[in-house]
Amino acid sequence: MSTRLATGGRLLDKGRALEFTFNGKRLKGYEGDTLASALLANDQMMVGRSFKYHRPRGIVASGAEEPNALFNMGAGGKFEPNQRATTTELFDGLTCASQNHWPSLEFDIGAINNSLARFLPAGFYYKMFMHPRPLWKHVYEPFIRQSAGLGKAPRDRDEDTYEHFYAFFDVVVIGGGIAGLLAAREAGRAGAKVLLMEQTAHWGGRAPVDGGTVDGRPVDKVVEEIVSELNEMNNVTLRTRLMGAGVYDHGYLMGYERLTDHQPQAKGPRHRLWRIRAAQIVTATGAIERPLSFAGNDIPGVMLASAVRDYAVDYGVSIGDRTVVVTNNDDAYLTAITLKKLGLDVPAIIDARPQGAGALAEEAKALGIRIETGKGVAKVKGGRRVTGVAICMQAGEGAALEEIACDVVAMSGGWSPVVHLWSHCGGKLLWDNENAMFKPDVDKAPTGAAGEAFVVAAGAANGALKLADTVADAHAAGRKAAKSAGNTPMSGDAPKADSSLENPMQPIWLMPQGAKYELRAKAWLDYQNDVKVSDVQLAAREGFESVEHAKRYTTLGMATDQGKLSNINGLAILSDALDQPIPQTGTTTFRPPYTPISMGAIAGEARGPVFQPLRRTPMHDWHEANSAYWEPVGHWRRPYTFRKTPGEAIDAAVSREITQTRQSLGLLDASTLGKLVVKGPDAGKFLDMLYTNMMSTLKPGRCRYGLMCSENGFLMDDGVVARLDEDTFLCHTTTGGADSIHAHMEDWLQCEWWDWNVYVANLTEQYAQIGVVGPNARKTLEKLSDDDLSAEALPFMAWTDITLAGIKARAYRISFSGELSYEIAVDAGQGRALWDKLMEAGAEFGVTPYGTEALHVMRAEKGFIMIGDETDGTVIPQDLCMDWAISKKKDDYLGKRAQARSFMANTERWKLVGLETIDGSVLPDGAYAVTDGTNANGQRNTQGRVTSSYHSPTLGRGIAMGLVHNGPDRMGQVIDIPKVDGTVIKAKIVPPVFYDPEGKKQNV
């Protein structure tokens, strides 16, 4: 059984006992434990069921590479699935539960898949569930969805907060092991602004566990010394619990900082996403040990040799009493020696290499450990826990020579540099034959904004696995990065280190080398996605020869661990099956993030009320207080309608607003309309180019409606232009067009007509604008003003400056409703005051604030087009029969040439008409009018479509506008417009102006 040793536990504070709960069981651990070490200390070796076959799975690793120990963590608003026990720091009150089993971890129905394993090879789902096709959607997919997946999706809203942080450094060192510390020190000494980030809570990485000396001093002491030296440097920032998550273009680096995961009661954000720009990035990310592929290598109790050592040294945890070490390299001997020295039994070291290890072998022998060279594991015995291993000749086919009883198998298949961050932004890799690993190709580093290499790999991450090499390489990497960042490294030699690793490793991709199918089918490559040696071989046989194809076919390396343990082993098996060298097979692509990061961290501050900017007009609070039913218009919130009583139906409110406005007085908050001031000696010429009609002839004091088209000829915006003086125009745009039309103007002024003297300013938000609309509009304004507002003084399509309720205002006599109407613009700070005054003054006329829907219906009654309804980016003004707004005199305007193109000038285009339903009902918006025959796809031919459709309370019937083939020539004809339910509405083609076609009401 796994248990806590009486002594040891480098990282523990045994004075602080902690309680936690696993699957409802209350367990004890210590401050400094990871959840994994605490579980192991409580003999909780089995932690989950595998993804596909539901096999019992135990903890394999001690760090970010752990594939099995994934838990549903926390509860309620703090619930999160798939949390790795090995990187979760234990805290008092932690609750977690294992995943992917039903009804319980110990007894799992899904384990039947294990018995059926030979019928569920790679690609099984693809082959099995292809036919018949309809079954996929209705039978297979629901079933697979039910049985697939790891953790549960959270049900509650995440109650934590998150944030981003933008930071800039000369050199960022990722990884706080001995290599990162040394690189940071060299960069720091060179005067660079340095950030050193470490994903765990501790400095030193593996060095304190692995041992060795640097300049004759124990490496753990050296780590402490360097940390304190770095702490003294003002130009160096050290952060733990900050992981390098991804490296991107131009030195962009994503750091994932876990602030309160280890202290969930603490206030403040849970995670912080560091958005870093670094001139140079040093990846000192270490190396990850590889498993060995032998039968039963997934049985709980089979662990990485380094992890067994970590748990013993760092957490004082013995994984079991009898540990068999199986290896192809010297490093695993350290585990045997460590365990033996702690008084635990190591029945044997099984070394696949015929020559075995160097000095470490002597040391192990001296401790009384049996060493078998040239041997391998034929299979592991046991079900939910290792009970023994059968050993065999590595060169053979797996005939058992002997069985050794044990409860732990510590395996080591060699080490792979963590090249993820090097590779994220395009750093290339080289195959290193000596250590059978991919390592960074230093000549092909990721390149930055100036084409410079901006990532330097250091230490084990650069393939320098032995301490002596690590130290020298990291020292050089720190200096190189500092120099590239523009700093001058100080002189000085790299420290000298020694380590006990002597003999080269030997690549062992399958154990034994001639393992039969039965063994290969139980030799796991990818624990998390349940991929075995036999699956990859099958993929190769079936023609999935590209590594990217084989990966997707088998799902090797596609789980949440992204194949940290499995990629190289799987690649080797694939290469072997294809009979080609590993570098020729190549690797799959490493993508960020290095380990999964929280969705909250990605969102940062953008949640809840600040998910998106919400734009408010100066009268927003009044609307809110008066039961506005909001409509999002871009980022604006505009009242769709105002409900007079809480029970009033929305459509009833809209009808009431329209009727009251047409009969007496309505108020509209039109503040969101774009207001662009265009000024300069060339302003008129400029606007003549922008609008289809002539603006330069507009007289100061007057307004003119205009259309704006893109160079493609399509209508993009419309609005009323007021000429303020000889040099100055104020252009109203649509609400949505304020920013885009401003940008459009600047674009043409800066990039095409830069010699024209025109300045533009966007004053949209400087003014609150209120539409005062209805037969009593003038009377209302006259109550508040001494200025002459008569039809003679301020005729239709004119503007003037007035004083209204003591407020300086500009009154535009324009109408989008067909009624007598003024748009009053005042400084935004006085918008609310004016609104209140108008409500007061209009009370005697039954003043009615109205929203966007009433606005839409009234404009449709008048046949006024709306950008976005009658236009969709393919409509030209001619389609809307707006030739009257297109100047014939101008040589040029934006869109003019396009409108002369053959397809645009075609007389067959659909054109704007009004549509009146025969039965008075309301046509569905966007519905198509059909005609005889079918098209090439067998669909009914169409002859038009509805662009706007409303119930008109004024006419007491449905009214619509639409684009219809030859529409204007077909007045009075009836066309068929089917609804989605198959029924057909008959509509008569009529002129689009339904209300007051002579315009008498607006011009009084």
Next chain:
Amino acid sequence: MSNTISALPGATYEGAVRVQEMGLCGMISLRGDHGDEKLISAIKDIMGTVMPGQREIVHQDERAAAWMSPDELLLLLPYADVRDALTRLETALAGTHFLAVNVSDARAVFRLHGGSAREVIAKLCPVDMSPGAFGPGQIRRTRMAQIPAAFWMPDEDSVHVVCFRSVAQYAFDLLKQSAHPQAGVGLYA
């Protein structure tokens, strides 16, 4: 002008820094040729400042002139003085090609005050806020989370942030969240 209100009158938050909406602030957007002698002397006369250099802000008592782009300045002055200043600009610059408009009401201004003001900005804006990279005398126009904003530092412990009026609540909420007392980063401490 008692009925004139700023975007979020009286909004304040005490966190790691004090966040305060500054009420009515006078602002004029002035576009013109920065090299024009008439313009330079108008700025001197009306604002009392020299012409700010690229991305500089020059303060003089209650007034300041900020460089917004190669042909744009932002003039900061008491709200009540804007109309007069505009009139004087119109007179001084008559005959030249320029555009001067009141944008006081189109904006909201926030003041952050406290030791971690730099940090609060660095959580929202992709700008190097370390003292070596940005400090008093400079103005930076950028993106604050999802909106355009500009800021400057009247002194080492304060940042003034200006954004559009319509998004004042969003900006205030952002700043509050970033100024949470337990959310210190400690990078510039």
Next chain:
Amino acid sequence: MMILTCPCCGVTGEETEFHQGGEAHLTRFGPGSSETEFHDYLFSKENPKGVHLERWRHAYGCGKWFIAARNTVTLEVYGTYAAQTTEPPQDIKDTLSAKVPGWSWREFA
């Protein structure tokens, strides 16, 4: 995410401050132009693998348009320059020639 230096205000900012605006140095064809000329002006845009001259606007900054000479494969930015020109300035051409011998882009090389 790229970083770009705006030649108009001098800010070196990340891509989120800028908006990309398509191919630079377009010659506008208006009324009177042939169908082919107009079609090419609107639709036949350069889409090179390598050196590209591209319009950008410092949308969240000074609001000015400028032109970036960059590599669409490596994302290297060779330089940025003001938009008020019909061809890349000599120093940009020199940089391109030094870094990408034999480069060409439309009529420029």
